[in-house]
Amino acid sequence: MSMIESPSSQFGEESIWFKLSPLLKDPTNPMGMLMQMSERYGPVIPVNMARQRVVFISEPEYFKHVLVTKTDNYVKYFDGLIPIFGKSMITLDGALWQKIRMPQQAAFHPDMFAEYIPYFNQAIQAKLQRWADLAKSGEEIEMVEQTWTLAADMICKALFDRDMPFNPHFIFKCVKTYTDVSSHKEIRVKKQHGELFEVAGADTAKAVESWWSVPPAVMGADPREEREQTLLKMIEAAAADPEMPEFDHQQAIDELKQYLWAGTETTALALAWALYLVSKHPEAAERIRREGEMVCGDREPTAHDYSALVYTRAVIQETMRMYPPVWSLIRTAAGPDEIDGKKIEAGDRIVLFSYGAHHNPRFWDAPEEFRPERWMGDAAKKRVKYSYIPFGAGKRSCIGGAMSQVENTLALSVLLRRFRPEYVGPEPAPLNATVTLTPKGGLKFRIRELS
Incomplete structure (x- = not known):
């Protein structure tokens, strides 16, 4: 298979993302049609789409059924991103997934976060210096690119000692080139009509090739401090373990891919959307500043401070409710089942519409309003279980979800104590629903320094 053919064939016309595209055409909020379908036809909607049966689910109790109660009957679906993640645990299931995940689990235990926070702070300080230059120049920036580069720096310093x-x-642009599913649709359409698509295919292939070079570069770079307890060391030890023949050198490279891509993109999107929301709600930004000053003063935050940044953490949680980076979770039914009286057949694609549950007034008061307070005190205890699943649920929930919240809470607190990021794009920011929920055309900002 040539590099030109690889991306388009992996994102082939059988891809679930290709099938969903007709339902996601609204240029402002592509979630609208799916929300209307859920309201009109109920929480479980089987639809035949291009020779494939797709079942849309939007009810928390059925999220639990698929993700927890009968998780072994619903296997992970990640077709189309195999060229990016290879055989990393994000694309694996069953016993092999468990075996690959096990040696990495310790790196994400909450006890490790105190060790990582100084490295998160170093990356945030580097971003502060960059923003100081941007504040002086007054130039317009794209915020997701800013938060992606910050997230990548935090991951490299904290988890890889690099x-x-x-x-x-540059790598951010490569990521966006490949994950823009609508771009791949254009490639496929041209191919289906017998047209040449070498130019677009070559662009995509070049992006993938550039991306492939990143994990080996990280592994080959000089360590910063020769730390012993790092995720990279754990991965390398697993690859060298003769008792784990499945975990070879290629597996180690593929594991880095998932952290450097999936781990950075979801973190970056949540932080970018949070900055968008607090730009629209300056009273929230001011409250974050006051909280940070009260908790930390002039020093950098510590692990102890994270638990005290209650409101800032609530802003991150509310952001992920309103703009979940992963707006749906997709599974494939391994065998027959029944959900809400609807027959499920082996091979059905199950779309768990988490965005729909996050915005359903049955589970949330005024769901379209930005209310961080709903995550504080007694209000947080009233949440319907599984109505909020930004990191999934059950044994396949995101391994780095808790760490991502730490990264973003600290970054939001520190950045806002010095700067006032000002959103200058269209209102409301239009959405683009591909594998993740991204801002269509990016989030345009100018950085203002506080006096």
Whole structure:
């Protein structure tokens, strides 16, 4: 298979993302049609789409059924991103997934976060210096690119004991080139009509090739401090373990891929959307500043401070409710089942519409309103279980979800104590629903320094 053919064939016309595209055409909020379908036809909607049966689910109790109660009958679906993640645990299931995940689990235990926070702070300080230059120049920036480069720096420093051995702005553009599913649709349409698509295919292939070079570069870079307890060391030890023949050198490279891509993109999107929301709600930004000053003063935050940044953490949680980076979770039914009286057949694609549950007034008061307070005190205890699943649920929930919240809470607190990021794009920011929920055309900002 040539590099030109690889991306388009992996995102082939059988891809669930290709099938869903007719339902996601609203240029402002592509979630609208799915929300209307859920309201009109109920929480479980079987639909035949291009020779494939797709079942849309939007009810928390059925999220639990698929993700927890009968998880072994619903296997992970990640077709189309195999060229990016290879055979990493994000694309695996069953006993092999468990075996690959086990040696990495310790790196994400909450006890490790105190060790990581100084490295998160170093990356945030580097971003502060960059923003100081941007505040002076007054130039317009794209915020997701800014938060992606920050997230990549935090991952490299904290988990891999490396400075980024790549240009994060260039790699960010490669990431976006490949994950823009609508772009791949255009490639496929041209192919189906018998037209040549070498130019677009070559662009995509070049992006993938550039991306493939990143994990080996990280592994080959000089350590910053020769720390023993790092995720990279755990991965390398597993690859060297003769008792784990499945975990070879290629497996180690593929595991880095998922952290450097999936781990950075979801973190970056949540932080970018949070900055968008607090720009629209300056009273929230001011409350974050006051909380940070009260808790930390002039020093950098510590692990102890994280638990005290109650409101800032609530802003991150509310952001992920309103703009869940992963707006749906997709599974494939391994065998027959029944959900809400609807027959499920082996091979059905199950779309768990988490965005729909996050915005359903049955589970949330005024769901379209930005209310961080709903995550504080007694209000947080009233939440319907599984109505909020930004990191999934059950044994396949995101391994780095808790760490991502730490990264973003600290970054939001520190950045807002010095700067006032000002959103200057269209209102409301239009959405683009691909594998993740991204801002269509990006989030345009100017950085203002506080006096």
